[in-house]
Amino acid sequence: MNEQNTSLEAIQDIKRMMERSSRFISLSGLSGVSAGICALIGAWIAHPYVFGTKDFIINANVAAVQSMAGDYSIILNTWLFWIAVCTFLAALISSFIFTYIKSKKEGIPVWGKTAKRLLVAVSLPLIVGGFFLFRLIHFGTFGLVAPGCLIFYGLALINASKYTLSEIKYMGYCQLLLGVINCWFVGYGLYFWALGFGVLHILYGAYMWWKYERNN
Numbered sequence: 269m270n271e272q273n274t275s276l277e278a279i280q281d282i283k284r285m286m287e288r289s290s291r292f293i294s295l296s297g298l299s300g301v302s303a304g305i306c307a308l309i310g311a312w313i314a315h316p317y318v319f320g321t322k323d324f325i326i327n328a329n330v331a332a333v334q335s336m337a338g339d340y341s342i343i344l345n346t347w348l349f350w351i352a353v354c355t356f357l358a359a360l361i362s363s364f365i366f367t368y369i370k371s372k373k374e375g376i377p378v379w380g381k382t383a384k385r386l387l388v389a390v391s392l393p394l395i396v397g398g399f400f401l402f403r404l405i406h407f408g409t410f411g412l413v414a415p416g417c418l419i420f421y422g423l424a425l426i427n428a429s430k431y432t433l434s435e436i437k438y439m440g441y442c443q444l445l446l447g448v449i450n451c452w453f454v455g456y457g458l459y460f461w462a463l464g465f466g467v468l469h470i471l472y473g474a475y476m477w478w479k480y481e482r483n484n
Contacts (some may be wrong), residue, residue: 283356295432296370297481299363300473304466306362310355311462317347318458324348343405370481393424414457418447418464433480439472 317324324347325331334342343349371378397420404412425440443464450460 295436295476296363296366297368297473297475297477297479300469300476301367303359304469304471304473306355306359306470307465308462308467310351310358311458311466314351315458317351322347326462343402348473354437382431386428387432389428390424390444393420393427396420398425411454411457412451414461415447415450415454417461418443418450421464422447433476435472435476439468442468 316322326345326347331345334345365407368378377383397416400420401416404410404416422440422443422445424433425443426437428438429435429437446460446464446468450457453460
């Protein structure tokens with residue numbers, strides 16, 4: 269019986285070693301929670317600008333000139349752009365901190381071959397989506413920006429699931445579904461955005477923490 273238990277433990281150790289070498293498993297559930305909280309805060313700050321109670325243009329005179337000239341830099345002259353940038357940076361930094369802490373505890377390097385493969389898998393759909401959304405904004409098709417963010421982000425998560433915890437693909441499917449539904453409710457993009465990037469991240473992160481990290 270002891271020999272059998274020893275063999276099972278050895279098999280489990282080998283399995284864990286193989287997972288560590290082929291998948292980036294240092295993503296912390298708390299990273300998802302922190303990113304979701306940042307997204308909800310960003311949506312709350314952006315709400316009055318999106319629904320017209322505050323002017324989203326920073327400098328109206330400069331914006332008029334930029335608009336007449338078809339200048340792309342008009343995007344930089346909006347509060348919404350800078351709110352989005354700050355929200356993204358806050359989510360990215362907080363997610364990295366929790367992932368770094370988990371990596372240190374488990375003795376796994378944050379930056380390795382699997383992390384590089386994961387970064388490439390995530391970046392490709394996001395970069396392509398970024399160019400596409402940039403053109404949508406330039407042509408004034410603001411109603412499709414939020415669903416576009418959700419759709420391309422969902423594709424990025426599904427693509428990344430090959431190199432990290434497989435559960436992440438289910439969040440990708442949920443993001444895709446929200447993005448597609450949002451295409452028919454374009455006036456509610458901020459709410460869908462908050463639901464996808466905020467609530468779903470928090471729920472996913474809490475589930476992953478409960479499943480993989482709470483005992484540690």
